[in-house]
Amino acid sequence: MKAMMLTGIRQIEMKDIPEPQVVNPNDVKIKMSVMGICGSDIHYYTQGQIGSQIVQYPFTVGHEGAGVVVETGSSVKTVKPGDHIAIEPAMPCRECDQCLSGRPHTCRNLRFLGCPGQAEGCLMEYIVMPEKSCFLLTGNLTTDHGSISEPFAIGVYAVKKSTATKGLNIGIFGFGPIGMSVMLASKAIGINNIFVTDKIDERLLIAQKEGASATGNPLKENIIDKIRQFQPAGLDIAFECCGKQEAFDEAIELLKPGGKLVVVGIPEFDRWSMNVEVTRRREISLQFIRRQVDCVEQALELMGNGSVNTDNMVTHRFPFAKAREAFDLVAAYKDGVMKAMIDFM
Numbered sequence: 536m537k538a539m540m541l542t543g544i545r546q547i548e549m550k551d552i553p554e555p556q557v558v559n560p561n562d563v564k565i566k567m568s569v570m571g572i573c574g575s576d577i578h579y580y581t582q583g584q585i586g587s588q589i590v591q592y593p594f595t596v597g598h599e600g601a602g603v604v605v606e607t608g609s610s611v612k613t614v615k616p617g618d619h620i621a622i623e624p625a626m627p628c629r630e631c632d633q634c635l636s637g638r639p640h641t642c643r644n645l646r647f648l649g650c651p652g653q654a655e656g657c658l659m660e661y662i663v664m665p666e667k668s669c670f671l672l673t674g675n676l677t678t679d680h681g682s683i684s685e686p687f688a689i690g691v692y693a694v695k696k697s698t699a700t701k702g703l704n705i706g707i708f709g710f711g712p713i714g715m716s717v718m719l720a721s722k723a724i725g726i727n728n729i730f731v732t733d734k735i736d737e738r739l740l741i742a743q744k745e746g747a748s749a750t751g752n753p754l755k756e757n758i759i760d761k762i763r764q765f766q767p768a769g770l771d772i773a774f775e776c777c778g779k780q781e782a783f784d785e786a787i788e789l790l791k792p793g794g795k796l797v798v799v800g801i802p803e804f805d806r807w808s809m810n811v812e813v814t815r816r817r818e819i820s821l822q823f824i825r826r827q828v829d830c831v832e833q834a835l836e837l838m839g840n841g842s843v844n845t846d847n848m849v850t851h852r853f854p855f856a857k858a859r860e861a862f863d864l865v866a867a868y869k870d871g872v873m874k875a876m877i878d879f880m
């Protein structure tokens with residue numbers, strides 16, 4: 536089968552590798568249909584690492600996938616050949632202290648699709664996953680929804696962890712697919728005062744279409760003044776969704792006393808810094824987000840029953856053989872790209 540593998544910094548090559556096989560009774564072999572490119576895939580493509588997770592070449596990235604079941608192990612009951620499924624990329628051990636305490640997303644022995652040192656990714660024609668990672672796509676749900684359920688579940692989880700409730704004022708700093716997921720998940724629980732910033736105007740246009748109360752581009756205007764005009768008392772909750780120090784600082788500056796900063800973005804640097812005076816006097820809470828836990832089903836449900844429409848998220852599509860063009864486009868933030876999808880025929 537064919538796999539699109541990273542072979543160096545900004546290098547992707549098509550390679551012939553053996554098809555993975557069903558070995559364990561709970562294994563499911565999947566023919567990939569579609570894969571969304573994630574910001575983290577781009578970090579591995581352009582930097583060869585995220586923090587201590589370093590790519591050993593050749594390596595396949597990709598973890599936002601959906602496909603069709605082609606074969607199942609002897610104990611698999613929830614899916615069968617021919618089923619369309621969403622793929623949950625996390626494969627926790629289900630035995631360690633974290634797994635046993637309901638935190639499989641911080642499993643000590645986690646294997647995550649397309650994460651260096653853990654598991655190859657899904658930018659290949661076939662993959663094998665445990666049954667628990669397979670979520671049946673029913674009703675109106677398409678394989679695009681299946682793929683989007685991965686980033687969208689992170690938005691659902693971030694909003695849940697933020698303890699945001701109906702009627703609060705929130706800010707979303709960075710409006711890529713994760714920022715957009717946070718917005719859609721917030722709207723789904725009745726939050727309508729949503730302020731959005733991003734450096735790309737096309738993304739702000741999408742935020743406006745989705746009903747943002749106000750948007751601002753920090754390259755063109757003072758977003759602190761702008762958001763204060765609309766919300767003089769400050770924000771209840773700010774979501775940092777781009778991994779940038781400026782966004783982190785702006786978010787804290789705009790929070791009201793007792794406000795909460797939720798950090799979802801993945802920075803390319805090693806340390807955040809923050810204003811001691813502001814965070815201390817305003818008694819700001821800080822919540823970091825590590826991917827998500829138990830939110831895939833809810834994400835699929837929200838999309839399936841029409842509570843959330845993710846159609847504006849996908850802005851570009853590329854065939855499998857042109858994955859490199861797709862990665863270059865996303866890495867350069869070109870052409871107003873939000874989410875680029877790879878189609879496997």
Ligand SMILES: [Zn+2]
Binds near residue numbers: 573598686
């Ligand atoms: Zn992702």
Ligand SMILES: [Zn+2]
Binds near residue numbers: 628633634639644645
């Ligand atoms: Zn574990």
